[in-house]
Amino acid sequence: MIIRNKDKISSPDTIKEHFEALGYICSDAIATSVYLACHLQKPILVEGPPGVGKTELAKKTSELLAAPLIRMQCYEGLDEAKALYEWKYGKQLLYTQLLKDQLGDVMRGAKGLDESVTRLHQFGDIFYSDEFLEPRPLLEALRAEDGAILLIDEIDKADQEFEAFLLELLSDYQISIPELGTIKAKSNPIVFLTSNNTRELSDALKRRCLHLYIPFPSKTIEQKIISAQVPELNEQLKQQLVSFISELREMALKKVPAVSETIDWARALLLLNVDNLDHDWIKTTLNLLLKFQDDIEAVEPEIDNLLKAANKQR
Amino acid sequence: MQKVLGDFIYALRQAGLPISSAETLDALKAAQLVGIDNAPLLKQSLGMTLSKRLEHRLIHDQIFDQYFNGYGHLQEEGGKPLSQEAYEKAENAESEAVNSEAASEQAAASTSSSVENPNTSLIPEAAANLSSPLAQQLMAGDMSALQVMITGAGAGAGAQEVTFSTQIPIVTYRVMQAMGDSELQQELQELAKEDENSALVQLLRQRRSQLQQQIRDYVEQQYLLFNQGESQKLRESNLQKIRLTSVDHSNYKRMGELVRKAAKRLASMHSRRRRITKRGMLDVRRTVSANAAFDGFLFHTKWKSTRIERPKVMVICDVSGSVSSVARFLLLFLYCLQDVLPKVRSFVFSAEMAEVTELFAKKEMDEALAEILHRWANSPTHYGKALADFEQLALADIDNKTTVIMLGDARNNGSDGNIAVWEEVYRRSQRVLWLNPEGQTSWDTGDSIMSQYAPYCSLMETCNSLRDLNRILGSELKRSG
Numbered sequence: 150m151i152i153r154n155k156d157k158i159s160s161p162d163t164i165k166e167h168f169e170a171l172g173y174i175c176s177d178a179i180a181t182s183v184y185l186a187c188h189l190q191k192p193i194l195v196e197g198p199p200g201v202g203k204t205e206l207a208k209k210t211s212e213l214l215a216a217p218l219i220r221m222q223c224y225e226g227l228d229e230a231k232a233l234y235e236w237k238y239g240k241q242l243l244y245t246q247l248l249k250d251q252l253g254d255v256m257r258g259a260k261g262l263d264e265s266v267t268r269l270h271q272f273g274d275i276f277y278s279d280e281f282l283e284p285r286p287l288l289e290a291l292r293a294e295d296g297a298i299l300l301i302d303e304i305d306k307a308d309q310e311f312e313a314f315l316l317e318l319l320s321d322y323q324i325s326i327p328e329l330g331t332i333k334a335k336s337n338p339i340v341f342l343t344s345n346n347t348r349e350l351s352d353a354l355k356r357r358c359l360h361l362y363i364p365f366p367s368k369t370i371e372q373k374i375i376s377a378q379v380p381e382l383n384e385q386l387k388q389q390l391v392s393f394i395s396e397l398r399e400m401a402l403k404k405v406p407a408v409s410e411t412i413d414w415a416r417a418l419l420l421l422n423v424d425n426l427d428h429d430w431i432k433t434t435l436n437l438l439l440k441f442q443d444d445i446e447a448v449e450p451e452i453d454n455l456l457k458a459a460n461k462q463r
Numbered sequence: 464m465q466k467v468l469g470d471f472i473y474a475l476r477q478a479g480l481p482i483s484s485a486e487t488l489d490a491l492k493a494a495q496l497v498g499i500d501n502a503p504l505l506k507q508s509l510g511m512t513l514s515k516r517l518e519h520r521l522i523h524d525q526i527f528d529q530y531f532n533g534y535g536h537l538q539e540e541g542g543k544p545l546s547q548e549a550y551e552k553a554e555n556a557e558s559e560a561v562n563s564e565a566a567s568e569q570a571a572a573s574t575s576s577s578v579e580n581p582n583t584s585l586i587p588e589a590a591a592n593l594s595s596p597l598a599q600q601l602m603a604g605d606m607s608a609l610q611v612m613i614t615g616a617g618a619g620a621g622a623q624e625v626t627f628s629t630q631i632p633i634v635t636y637r638v639m640q641a642m643g644d645s646e647l648q649q650e651l652q653e654l655a656k657e658d659e660n661s662a663l664v665q666l667l668r669q670r671r672s673q674l675q676q677q678i679r680d681y682v683e684q685q686y687l688l689f690n691q692g693e694s695q696k697l698r699e700s701n702l703q704k705i706r707l708t709s710v711d712h713s714n715y716k717r718m719g720e721l722v723r724k725a726a727k728r729l730a731s732m733h734s735r736r737r738r739i740t741k742r743g744m745l746d747v748r749r750t751v752s753a754n755a756a757f758d759g760f761l762f763h764t765k766w767k768s769t770r771i772e773r774p775k776v777m778v779i780c781d782v783s784g785s786v787s788s789v790a791r792f793l794l795l796f797l798y799c800l801q802d803v804l805p806k807v808r809s810f811v812f813s814a815e816m817a818e819v820t821e822l823f824a825k826k827e828m829d830e831a832l833a834e835i836l837h838r839w840a841n842s843p844t845h846y847g848k849a850l851a852d853f854e855q856l857a858l859a860d861i862d863n864k865t866t867v868i869m870l871g872d873a874r875n876n877g878s879d880g881n882i883a884v885w886e887e888v889y890r891r892s893q894r895v896l897w898l899n900p901e902g903q904t905s906w907d908t909g910d911s912i913m914s915q916y917a918p919y920c921s922l923m924e925t926c927n928s929l930r931d932l933n934r935i936l937g938s939e940l941k942r943s944g
Binding site: 185191352355358360 | 512752756
């Protein structure tokens with residue numbers, strides 16, 4: 150990959166600083182993984198609970214390197230026609246219809262079937278050439294002149310067969326199309342794969358990737374994130390809010406609040422002009438944090454205790 | 464550096480991490496890129512390339528700390544011996560970075576020896592006359608050189624092959640010998656004869672016991688790094704072979720984990736098969752695309768898929784007195800199986816039969832097992848009655864896609880076996896497995912009526928260890944897919 154901003158990735162620390170300038174606060178592990186991925190030309194497999202900024206990492210990296218981001222969302226039943234390439238069938242059909250007469254001209258005067266076929270062969274595989282090829286995300290990433298950031302989102306949602314299909318791309322940055330042959334990347338893209346761990350990925354896939362696990366951020370990092378995203382929020386409330394969330398994550402809930410929910414909550418509190426967290430405010434805004442009625446019911450009677458613990462922590 | 468990383472990776476593999484050679488190469492490249500002076504960065508880089516799972520990552524981090532604290536002299540790899548001060552500094556830096564106890568211990572040891580240095584200056588001429596190489600080394604107090612010697616001698620004495628903790632003392636002794644301890648001892652004895660040398664002798668003895676301790680630590684560390692995993696592996700594979708009846712209580716928990724492992728393996732096999740199962744519909748898009756070249760004539764039809772009916776499984780488990788010792792495990796497996804396969808109905812019986820599918824689904828494993836054993840176990844077996852109940856409960860639901868599995872010893876206390884019901888079951892399902900915890904030789908002995916049921920079973924197997932269970936169910940799953 151042709152890296153435009155080489156100076157920005159000269160060390161993990163510089164990467165971290167530049168990410169921060171872009172509003173993405175990250176841990177050392179994240180910065181190290183990006184550093185290694187850029188220099189070793191390896192894909193990164195990013196795992197972690199939902200809402201900790203896995204997809205965001207790819208977006209910010211593309212911003213950092215000023216490279217285009219090509220995103221492919223995986224889902225069950227995704228196949229290579231949707232991920233890699235497809236022929237433009239409509240165009241092919243239309244052209245065969247339009248060229249019928251032309252073909253008649255070409256064939257005129259040919260003696261016997263053999264000669265006709267030989268003449269036809271002189272035209273090559275016009276209907277299976279580049280003009281009729283519809284590139285999909287993977288092919289686009291391979292064809293990008295200056296390299297690209299390829300984000301394969303939620304790979305765990307795709308089928309196992311699709312995972313196997315990706316192996317060639319991930320290790321050699323090339324892909325085989327039966328009609329066209331092997332297509333090699335013009336410039337190796339940086340690949341991010343994200344997974345929510347809904348199923349175990351195969352060892353073959355894991356072997357080809359760097360593995361990055363993003364946990365929920367520590368309190369200091371989360372405070373930094375809030376400062377970056379909602380700078381207007383006052384210091385005391387911010388601390389209170391982060392402590393409360395971290396207490397909440399300790400509870401056995403169906404879905405614990407992620408970073409994105411913390412940010413939403415912070416924005417809401419700002420909008421509501423709250424300057425001190427108390428029982429009533431939490432109760433009215435709890436549905437921003439918790440997405441299951443069961444969870445809300447479980448947390449409501451505990452609010453006071455959580456708040457006390459959160460205040461003590463600070 | 465390659466050697467160091469190679470050993471490190473070997474240690475990781477011993478701890479059960481599946482590390483391929485491709486990953487080893489990646490790790491080497493990463494280490495070259497980030498350098499080895501920044502311990503936290505190196506740890507993260509190696510972690511990312513070598514461990515691909517959260518639990519593996521935790522093991523990796525732990526072993527990294529253990530391992531690289533032993534290689535405090537990593538920087539000296541170039542062969543450039545460091546002065547003691549520099550070594551201490553490196554050691555301190557290392558212990559700060561890795562923050563492990565042993566490193567600071569070693570640093571403390573080297574500090575204490577440098578404190579003694581003034582004493583040494585009192586007896587320089589005597590020290591200069593020392594003949595044995597080890598004594599000279601000890602007097603020079605070059606800890607890093609000693610550590611290198613220990614590592615070298617340790618490899619020769621087989622420190623990495625220690626399989627049991629009881630071997631540690633003898634290997635320690637061997638390493639001491641390899642470093643020239645006998646010569647040192649001899650010299651010490653000679654020196655001790657003359658009074659004027661007493662200070663020197665005392666110092667040397669003190670240093671020697673320090674060294675001994677250091678070697679012992681080293682051997683122990685090697686044992687922990689390289690071989691602890693081995694004995695655990697041995698234990699697990701033995702456990703798989705042990706008959707279910709003779710497993711003692713302390714192994715219960717481990718067994719449960721193995722059962723879950725086996726069930727999980729079955730699950731992943733099964734889920735893969737399920738994904739192949741698709742629906743039988745014309746795939747319009749693919750059909751049109753495949754036929755574009757034929758001027759739109761539909762030569763090849765492409766189908767979304769074909770429908771395969773997934774099999775239902777019914778498992779009947781004998782929990783009566785005669786099989787009480789294995790019942791718990793059969794139930795445990797039954798529980799895991801139901802967790803894992805989508806359509807399992809579970810039944811238990813001793814005299815009366817009851818369906819426990821709901822119970823398994825609702826309750827935690829321990830609770831469910833306890834309740835079953837409490838309610839239905841430990842009464843005399845009556846296969847006839849149980850099968851009559853089964854007829855009522857489930858016979859109507861058995862069709863040719865159902866697999867029926869019986870876990871029991873067919874010991875019927877001399878009463879009527881109600882063979883007719885079993886015959887009907889077989890007629891309907893054609894796939895009936897009988898897994899008997901007793902060996903084939905004891906079938907039909909005493910009150911066992913195995914042979915009466917035998918004609919109506921498609922498969923009869925002895926099943927009294929986890930390995931049996933695993934194999935039988937595995938092959939059955941393959942066939943039923």
